[in-house]
Amino acid sequence: MRQLDAQGAFEHPWMRAAFRDVPRDAFAPDTVWVWHPDDDRYHPVARADDDQRWAALVHHPTEPVVTQVDDGRPVHADGTGRLPTSSLSAADAVLTTLAATDPAPGSRVLHIGTGTGYDSALLCERVGHANLTTVEIDRTLADAARARLLGLGYRPHVVCADGERGHAPGAPYDRVLCTASLSRVPAAWIAQSAPGARIVTPWKSTLQPAGLAVLTVGADRRVAGGRFGMPLTFMDLRGQRRTDNPLPRVYTPQRWAESRSSTSPSRRASSTTSMPASPSASSCPVSTRPVRPHLMPPPPGGCPRTLPGPTCAPGRRTSGATATWPPRPSGRTRGGWRRAARRCSTSA
Numbered sequence: 001m002r003q004l005d006a007q008g009a010f011e012h013p014w015m016r017a018a019f020r021d022v023p024r025d026a027f028a029p030d031t032v033w034v035w036h037p038d039d040d041r042y043h044p045v046a047r048a049d050d051d052q053r054w055a056a057l058v059h060h061p062t063e064p065v066v067t068q069v070d071d072g073r074p075v076h077a078d079g080t081g082r083l084p085t086s087s088l089s090a091a092d093a094v095l096t097t098l099a100a101t102d103p104a105p106g107s108r109v110l111h112i113g114t115g116t117g118y119d120s121a122l123l124c125e126r127v128g129h130a131n132l133t134t135v136e137i138d139r140t141l142a143d144a145a146r147a148r149l150l151g152l153g154y155r156p157h158v159v160c161a162d163g164e165r166g167h168a169p170g171a172p173y174d175r176v177l178c179t180a181s182l183s184r185v186p187a188a189w190i191a192q193s194a195p196g197a198r199i200v201t202p203w204k205s206t207l208q209p210a211g212l213a214v215l216t217v218g219a220d221r222r223v224a225g226g227r228f229g230m231p232l233t234f235m236d237l238r239g240q241r242r243t244d245n246p247l248p249r250v251y252t253p254q255r256w257a258e259s260r261s262s263t264s265p266s267r268r269a270s271s272t273t274s275m276p277a278s279p280s281a282s283s284c285p286v287s288t289r290p291v292r293p294h295l296m297p298p299p300p301g302g303c304p305r306t307l308p309g310p311t312c313a314p315g316r317r318t319s320g321a322t323a324t325w326p327p328r329p330s331g332r333t334r335g336g337w338r339r340a341a342r343r344c345s346t347s348a
C-alpha cells in the first residue's frame with residue numbers, strides 16, 4: 001500500500017478504504033502461473049509448495065498474477081501453459097481503472113471480465129452489491145469468483161455470459177467497466193447505458209497496443225465518445241483475441257538499425273552515439289529483459305520478444321525506455337489517471 005500511495009494510485013478516498021478492506025489474497029487461487037523465458041511457457045506455482053513465493057506474486061503492487069492459462073486447459077503435455085487467459089489484475093491497474101470509472105455510491109455498474117472477483121469486491125464497497133452486475137465468460141471462473149465474493153459477504157449479480165452483449169436485464173447502467181482489452185466497443189454497452197453514462201475499457205489497435213478508453217454515452221444512447229488515453233494493457237476479450245500483430249516482424253531491430261545507418265551523415269552520426277545496434281555495445285540505452293507474451297497469443301512460429309529498436313546485452317536494465325512487447329509497467333506518478341496518461345504504463 002505504501003508503494004501505491006507513493007505512486008498516487010488512490011485518486012479518490014473511497015478507493016483507499018476499499019483497497020484496505022478487501023483482502024486481495026482471498027481472491028487468488030491456490031495455483032497461479034508464472035512465465036518462464038527459457039521455454040516460453042507458463043508454469044504453475046502452488047501455494048502449498050511455496051507459500052512465500054505465491055504471496056509475493058499475489059501482493060505485487062504493479063504486476064498481475066496469471067490465474068488461468070489456455071482457457072483452463074493447459075496445452076502442453078507436461079501441464080504448462082501457452083496463453084494466459086485470466087489474471088488477478090495488477091493492483092495499480094485495478095486502481096487506475098476504478099479511478100477512471102469513479103462510480104458514485106448507488107451507481108448502477110456493469111463490469112465485464114470478473115476474473116477472480118477482486119475488482120467486483122472493490123466496486124461493491126463503493127456502489128453496494130445490489131448495484132453491481134459482473135459478467136465473466138468462463139463458467140469455472142464465474143463460479144469461483146461468486147463463491148469468493150459470497151464468502152466475504154458480497155452478493156453482486158455474477159453472470160456467466162459473453163460480456164460483449166452486456167446484460168440487458170440490469171440496464172440502464174451509469175458505468176460500464178471492462179477489465180479485458182478490446183479494439184471494438186460493443187454497441188450493446190452503449191445501448192444499455194444511461195444517457196451521460198461512462199464506459200471505461202482498455203483498448204488497443206495494431207498501431208496502439210495499449211490504451212484506456214474513457215467514453216461518455218450520448219443522450220440518444222447510440223454513440224459514445226471520449227479519450228483514448230494512457231497505455232494500459234489487459235488480456236483480450238475472448239471474442240476479440242488477436243492472433244497476430246505484424247508490427248514486430250515488419251520492424252525488426254535489424255531493419256531499424258539499417259534504416260538508421262542508411263540515412264544522412266548527420267543522422268548516422270547521432271545514431272551511433274544514441275542507438276548502438278550491436279548486441280555487445282556497452283552503452284545500451286534500453287532493456288531487453290525477457291518479455292512475457294502476456295496479453296496476446298503468439299503468432300504461428302513463435303512469439304516476438306522485442307519491439308523495433310536497438311538490441312543490447314541481455315540483463316542490462318535501465319528505467320524508462322523499453323523494447324519489450326507488450327509494453328511493460330513503468331510505474332505511476334501522483335496526479336491521477338488523466339495526467340498519468342502521459343507517462344503511465346501498466347498491465348493486467
Ligand SMILES: C[S@@+](CC[C@H](N)C(=O)[O-])C[C@H]1O[C@@H](n2cnc3c(N)ncnc32)[C@H](O)[C@@H]1O
Pocket residue numbers: 085086087088089090112113114115116117118119135136137138141161162163164179180234235236237238239348
Ligand atoms: C484480465 S482478466 C480480469 C481480471 C480481474 N480484473 C481480476 O482482477 O480478477 C480478464 C477476464 O475477462 C474474461 N473475459 C474475456 N472475454 C470475456 C467476455 N467476452 N465476457 C466476459 N468476460 C470475459 C476472462 O475470462 C478473464 O477472466
